Amino acid sequence: MGEGKEKVLYVAPSMSTFVKSDLRLLSGIYQVEVNTYDWRKKSRVPFYLFHQLVVLLAQVYSLKAIIVSFGGYWSVLPALMGRLFHIPVYIILNGTDCADFPAMNYGSLRRPMLRRMCYYSYKWARTLLPVSSSLVRSQNTYFSDAENWQGFQYFFPKLTTPHQVVYNGLDADFWQADTRIQRQPKTFITVMSGGQFVLKGGDLICRVAKQFPDCQFYFAGLKGPEIEIDVPANVTFLGRLTPEELRQYYSQCTFYFQLSIFEGFGCALSEAMLCGCVPIGSSVNFIPGIIGKSGFILEKRDVGLLEALLQEVIALEEKELTQLSERARKSVAERFGVGVRKEALLNIIESTNNDTK
Secondary structure, three states: OOOOOOEEEEEOOOOOHHHHHHHHHHHOOOEEEEEOOOOOOHHHHHHHHHHHHHHHHHHHHHEEEEEEEOOOHHHHHHHHHHHHHOOOEEEEEOOHHHOOEHHHOEOHHHOHHHHHHHHHHHHHOOEEEEOOHHHOOEEOOOOOOOOOEEOHHHHOOOOOOOEOOOOOOEOOOOOOOOOOOOOEEEEEEEEOOOOOOOOOOHHHHHHHHOOOOOOEEEEEOOOOOOOOOOOOOOEEEEEOOOHHHHHHHHHHEEEEEEOOOOOOOOHHHHHHHHOOOEEEEEOOOOHHHHHOOOOEEEOOOOHHHHHHHHHHHHOOOHHHHHHHHHHHHHHHHHHOEHHHHHHHHHHHHHHOOOOOO
């Protein structure tokens, strides 16, 4: 299996949904080898690095390219080996690897050692592939009135490595509303994992939910808040859901919240929009770029502003909601379909020869 195909090594810190998506689209063209460990176990990092070096030395002469998802400890050796052995290395930048957000204790670049690992990885790579232009350099004033600049060019101003924005790709055939499910009025859903409650605006949603007792608010991905906060009766925590279960909730809810303080792209936002949810997002990173004219933007992280915005959206006529819902799906399907990402990645890999920089 894979005989006759050129070989590509894909390095990732975990088998996330978007990593699995990349592997599927690349495996149709290349023989894809995967290198991944549980890098969260810090005591095991030296062992992982040694094992990774062995893997790289064994395969480097047979590789057409190395693709790395996220900058981190796992990206340094692939980038260095690629430089030494003239193998093009592409690092996909997803968000946290371009951020230093002290107020939220968020971002790989806030940790001195990890910051250095990211810098040298980015320096030695052939091309950096951020999933949105906001990860190159952007200003964030949603969380605070103080200027807060983010992006790899801001933190590493002397970095000369070329970059090309390649958006994440969504499967529009899978992420579509189940027409057997009736969409419920005044229903809101958001998706976040453990440790992201404040980062994704969960506290803001719980506080505003008190003012709208006739609305229903759903949290997918976690069983409850990680901070001390009053949870109103109209807020339900669903825990972890399968993609099929999540699609059902997207199909029944009218609105989707993406009130992140930092968000490299917004995969869950895009999935919900493909399923016809009307998006409500924060004015952060690429979120306004994804939502466009199909939803609403919260300019500041403020409960009063969010309350006023919700008063506006729940007053919309059914015809207006239908138009926004259809616009949301069409916009994401056309701009961020998995086929668009596949074409972009293949063009980059095929157009780059194995010469040194």
